[in-house]
Amino acid sequence: MPLLVPPAPKPALRSALAALGSPTAVRDPRTPALRSVSGPLSPDLPLPVHVLDRVTTAGGAPSTRLVGWRFLIRSGDRAVAAAETILTPDGWTFSHFFEGPYIPSTELALRQAESLEVPYQPRLLSVPELYMLTLWLHGDATADPATGGPAPSDLLVPLAPAPPGIAAHRPHRVADLLPVLTLRAAPTPLMGMGSPA
Structure with a gap:
């Protein structure tokens, strides 16, 4: 079943x-791929970018916030870079172009998600505490892409490079992956140190 890619806000697309x-x-200088490509470039596959505010929440639903829209920049049939747009007090504006391993990893994760039998709305979820980016497959495919948090049954697909011990491109239910991320983000107690009581 195809993914239901939400339309980006028109001002975000115009700025890209x-x-x-x-x-x-x-x-x-950050985008040598764009400088070396001959032929037309076009923004494609707009994905809302959300940030997980805190991995280590004490129970309850994870808290996220929309921070931008990302467009894969295509040259012919392949993505060569991405464009990020952000919301400012004056509206949506272009932030920067970038390239790197998350570009082909995002494409691969989207192709894998296309083969799922349930319709999903694709989003990106950044987990800054772990330097991790995931493809977030939101179960409510018609939801407002700017709102809502990951539901327990939503899927998260870690993009490569993923943190050590977390397999890239393997879908995980939020209810299963969030406890793992919480353990990873928890501070490690110093050995031999007593309680600061």
């Missing part, structure tokens, strides 16, 4: 298109 048309933005 404007940046692609700007020689200054495309020639940024």
Whole structure:
């Protein structure tokens, strides 16, 4: 069943298109792939980017917030970079282009998700405490992509590179992966140190 990719806000798409048309933005030193591509570039597969505020919540639902929209930048049939847009007090604006291992990893995870039998809304979920990015497959495929948190039955697919001990590209239910992430993010007690009571 196909993924139900939500439409990005029109101002976010316009800002990504404007940046692609700007020689200054495309020639940024962080994106050699964009400088070396000949032919047209186009933004594709808009994904809302959410951040998990705290992994170590004391029970209850995980807290997330929308921080931007990410567009894969295509040259022909392959993604060569991504464009990130952010919400400012003046509205949606282009933030930056980037490239690296998360680009092909996102494409692979999306292809894998297309083969699932249940419709999902794809989102990206960043877990800053663990330097981790996941493809978040939200079970309510028609939900507002800017709101809501991961439901226990939603799927998280860690993108490569994933933290040690967490397999990339293996889907996990939120209810199963969140406790693992909580343990990983918990501070390690110092050996031989007593309680600070």
